[in-house]
Amino acid sequence: MLTLHDSAGSLFVRRARLLLAGKEHEFKLVNIFNADEKAALSKVNPTIKIPVLQDGDLTLFDSRVIHRYLVEKLQLDTISWEQENLLTVIDGVSDSLVQMFLLSRSGTDTSADEFYFN
Secondary structure, three states: OEEEEEOOOOOOOHHHHHHHOOOOOEEEEOOOOOHHHHHHHHHHOOOOOOOEEEEOOEEEOOHHHHHHHHHHHOOOOOOOHHHHHHHHHHHHHHHHHHHHHHHHHOOOOOOOOOHHHO
8 A cells, every 4th residue: 555645735745646646545644843743754754854655665755766666656657858857956946945944944034145045
């Protein structure tokens, strides 16, 4: 049974959710800001990040790896190299937005004129 761990609004889980639409799987919503749920997630994924896909004894915890695995497992068409490059750009922007959100949530002033924020 496929189990997909997600948090509300995760930018990185969407493509896995699209690939799993209409397929049998379990969906686990994780509140990464809840200490107990974060601790439980750390037992599944040492990076304590979302998404996580479990398929039996196999656990995958990177959205691109999960995408590649699901395409192969579900025998879907692969994407082109140009599309792969576009996904790299999308993932880079998404990761930056997530980092800014987490920094803001941690009390860091992300509006400061600092190299990291520019």
